[in-house]
Amino acid sequence: MKLKIALLGGDGIGPEVLAQSVKCLRAVEETFSHRFEYQEAPVGAIAMTSTGKPLPDETLELCRESNAILFGAIGALEYDNNPDAKVRPEQGLLKLRKELGLFASIRPIKTFPSLIGNSPLKKNIIANTDLVIFRELTGGIYFGRKTLSADGSVASDLCQYSEQEISRIAHLAFKAAKKRRKKLTLVDKANVLESSRLWRKTVTEIGKSYPEVEMQSLFIDNAAVQMMMDPRQFDIILTDNMFGDILSDQGSVIIGSTGLLPSASVGAENAMFEPFHGSYPQAKAKNIANPVASILSMAMMLQHFGLDEEANAVMVAVHKSFVKKVVTPDVLGSSKYGTDYVGDYISGNIV
Amino acid sequence: MKLKIALLGGDGIGPEVLAQSVKCLRAVEETFSHRFEYQEAPVGAIAMTSTGKPLPDETLELCRESNAILFGAIGALEYDNNPDAKVRPEQGLLKLRKELGLFASIRPIKTFPSLIGNSPLKKNIIANTDLVIFRELTGGIYFGRKTLSADGSVASDLCQYSEQEISRIAHLAFKAAKKRRKKLTLVDKANVLESSRLWRKTVTEIGKSYPEVEMQSLFIDNAAVQMMMDPRQFDIILTDNMFGDILSDQGSVIIGSTGLLPSASVGAENAMFEPFHGSYPQAKAKNIANPVASILSMAMMLQHFGLDEEANAVMVAVHKSFVKKVVTPDVLGSSKYGTDYVGDYISGNIV
Numbered sequence: 095m096k097l098k099i100a101l102l103g104g105d106g107i108g109p110e111v112l113a114q115s116v117k118c119l120r121a122v123e124e125t126f127s128h129r130f131e132y133q134e135a136p137v138g139a140i141a142m143t144s145t146g147k148p149l150p151d152e153t154l155e156l157c158r159e160s161n162a163i164l165f166g167a168i169g170a171l172e173y174d175n176n177p178d179a180k181v182r183p184e185q186g187l188l189k190l191r192k193e194l195g196l197f198a199s200i201r202p203i204k205t206f207p208s209l210i211g212n213s214p215l216k217k218n219i220i221a222n223t224d225l226v227i228f229r230e231l232t233g234g235i236y237f238g239r240k241t242l243s244a245d246g247s248v249a250s251d252l253c254q255y256s257e258q259e260i261s262r263i264a265h266l267a268f269k270a271a272k273k274r275r276k277k278l279t280l281v282d283k284a285n286v287l288e289s290s291r292l293w294r295k296t297v298t299e300i301g302k303s304y305p306e307v308e309m310q311s312l313f314i315d316n317a318a319v320q321m322m323m324d325p326r327q328f329d330i331i332l333t334d335n336m337f338g339d340i341l342s343d344q345g346s347v348i349i350g351s352t353g354l355l356p357s358a359s360v361g362a363e364n365a366m367f368e369p370f371h372g373s374y375p376q377a378k379a380k381n382i383a384n385p386v387a388s389i390l391s392m393a394m395m396l397q398h399f400g401l402d403e404e405a406n407a408v409m410v411a412v413h414k415s416f417v418k419k420v421v422t423p424d425v426l427g428s429s430k431y432g433t434d435y436v437g438d439y440i441s442g443n444i445v
Numbered sequence: 446m447k448l449k450i451a452l453l454g455g456d457g458i459g460p461e462v463l464a465q466s467v468k469c470l471r472a473v474e475e476t477f478s479h480r481f482e483y484q485e486a487p488v489g490a491i492a493m494t495s496t497g498k499p500l501p502d503e504t505l506e507l508c509r510e511s512n513a514i515l516f517g518a519i520g521a522l523e524y525d526n527n528p529d530a531k532v533r534p535e536q537g538l539l540k541l542r543k544e545l546g547l548f549a550s551i552r553p554i555k556t557f558p559s560l561i562g563n564s565p566l567k568k569n570i571i572a573n574t575d576l577v578i579f580r581e582l583t584g585g586i587y588f589g590r591k592t593l594s595a596d597g598s599v600a601s602d603l604c605q606y607s608e609q610e611i612s613r614i615a616h617l618a619f620k621a622a623k624k625r626r627k628k629l630t631l632v633d634k635a636n637v638l639e640s641s642r643l644w645r646k647t648v649t650e651i652g653k654s655y656p657e658v659e660m661q662s663l664f665i666d667n668a669a670v671q672m673m674m675d676p677r678q679f680d681i682i683l684t685d686n687m688f689g690d691i692l693s694d695q696g697s698v699i700i701g702s703t704g705l706l707p708s709a710s711v712g713a714e715n716a717m718f719e720p721f722h723g724s725y726p727q728a729k730a731k732n733i734a735n736p737v738a739s740i741l742s743m744a745m746m747l748q749h750f751g752l753d754e755e756a757n758a759v760m761v762a763v764h765k766s767f768v769k770k771v772v773t774p775d776v777l778g779s780s781k782y783g784t785d786y787v788g789d790y791i792s793g794n795i796v
């Protein structure tokens with residue numbers, strides 16, 4: 095299979111972790127006799143510095159004509175602490191999601207038996223957790239109209255959803271549930287929000303065409319509790335853009351590190367693969383960032399193209415790094431292995 | 446001191462737990478020679494059944510002229526699962542908050558040493574957690590304009606904040622921080638939301654007049670992680686209505702039960718005291734609901750009126766119930782004590 099892959103390292107630790115994924119992809123090419131084509135492009139704060147735009151047109155163009163995008167991370171402290179900035183690195187990521195129509199972010203949360211002690215949660219609570227969050231990614235309060243009054247004293251964001259936006263991701267989520275443990279939990283705030291009530295109505299209706307899937311609904315506040323008290327009750331979680339952002343990061347607590355979790359953002363035409371974690375500028379260029387989330391995102395890309403054997407080889411190599419304790423210090427405090435070394439180890443074990 | 450207290454039991458387990466608080470208040474009257482005046486009024490689904498309104502005018506009137514309101518809980522399954530309902534029990538609570546101008550919900554989260562094993566989080570993570578969430582309660586997406594298109598296919602909620610709404614709660618929070626460990630964490634999503642950027646700007650500005658308080662900002666997704674990975678880093682958390690709803694419920698995970706945490710909702714003229722937990726209709730009339738959150742909310746009321754000795758006596762009695770394991774089954778699975786019995790025990794120990 096010949097794939098054209100766009101590489102968008104972005105900001106902070108993004109480029110460093112992405113470099114390890116590419117190393118691993120080269121090992122996959124070698125082992126399985128593939129030939130992938132790579133092309134790098136700037137996005138985020140780094141693109142703003144060179145082009146003034148967080149998503150340069152050429153980058154968007156490249157992404158459109160690629161089979162898949164491997165994304166690093168985005169965001170820089172100078173903008174986080176400047177509420178007046180009119181252009182922000184995050185706009186690059188949001189625009190990319192919107193322009194490519196990547197409406198569903200798929201975020202699996204599955205405990206790694208060899209790392210189970212790393213969670214702040216007790217072992218008996220989290221062992222065998224295996225859930226997938228379907229987060230809507232191109233609607234809601236992220237993309238609704240924003241206003242700031244002329245004198246700067248009143249600001250607003252609109253959270254809007256249409257039936258069609260809800261139904262396309264709902265179908266994906268129900269289909270995934272059908273292939274798994276047949277349970278879908280909708281998370282919303284239907285006791286307060288009109289948009290949540292549209293979610294509840296639409297998803298309940300769609301649920302009728304998936305009679306084999308058991309559907310339940312939880313309010314977001316309760317879901318945030320249940321996620322920590324009893325994560326094993328969940329199979330597929332379906333939720334909107336904002337709630338999905340919070341709930342999926344919170345889900346990383348189950349694993350004990352944000353540095354280990356991958357995600358896929360899919361649309362009708364394109365697909366992008368990115369770690370859960372952010373740009374973590376404090377760790378940049380220190381060779382301490384965990385490359386595993388990026389590498390596992392790359393494995394999700396392989397799965398996406400039906401390269402299951404290849405994806406599996408990557409995951410086996412990652413698990414081996416855990417068992418052999420070849421991990422970055424976020425996973426094991428006493429570890430002296432750096433980003434590079436862990437990347438080398440994993441790629442060297444893709445056989 | 447003579448206090449006039451409105452009792453709003455509401456739905457589900459609300460009335461049962463509130464009854465235990467009143468029992469304890471009577472014990473406080475006895476022990477400290479006070480004379481409080483009580484008046485009950487309907488709110489929520491139960492008020493809808495009798496009057497058609499979730500907040501009858503008489504109830505609102507009573508609340509206005511009372512010194513304080515003790516609130517039970519609100520919400521009923523028949524409305525949760527009916528996205529078409531035009532009138533909902535929750536509107537009673539929201540209207541009460543808005544009409545009385547209860548703009549700040551104060552939600553302390555402090556571990557109880559005798560119950561520390563109950564948390565799904567490991568002991569070394571949570572021991573000595575002591576934080577207070579200041580949640581804005583009368584603005585944001587809860588109260589912004591809601592729309593539903595004529596054909597029902599598009600719904601929206603507006604999240605709007607003004608500088609003034611932000612600044613009044615920010616001052617409360619900074620003042621509280623000054624009296625505590627002098628650290629304030631603002632939680633927002635300033636990398637995406639215009640309203641969050643107004644929060645960040647306004648709170649940062651106000652922070653300058655509290656130089657002794659160290660201020661930091663976190664994005665909500667990161668805050669949800671930090672709350673579980675290292676809750677001891679927090680002193681005062683300041684946040685908006687929606688994020689505060691999620692974060693405070695999530696905070697109850699630290700304690701291991703939503704049945705133990707109290708809150709105070711305060712405004713310029715009125716104050717209301719209510720447990721974190723909801724109406725939990727599944728437990729109604731089973732005599733299994735935990736009355737402690739309600740009783741501790743009542744203790745916050747006593748503190749609010751400067752009755753510190755009285756509040757302390759209530760808390761000592763509650764702690765005794767923990768140590769003696771006179772608790773409901775949510776706290777200790779093997780416990781056979783009911784709501785009533787625990788209420789009797791605690792009130793009997795207010796000496």
Ligand SMILES: CC(C)[C@H](C(=O)O)[C@@H](O)C(=O)O
Nearest residue numbers: 168169184187339636637666
């Ligand atoms: C960087 C930020 C805009 C982004 C989001 O909030 O969607 C990130 O937190 C994520 O989850 O992918």
Ligand SMILES: CC(C)[C@H](C(=O)O)[C@@H](O)C(=O)O
Nearest residue numbers: 285286315519520535538690
């Ligand atoms: C019942 C509901 C409307 C309410 C809220 O979301 O504010 C509750 O969850 C709370 O936290 O007090």
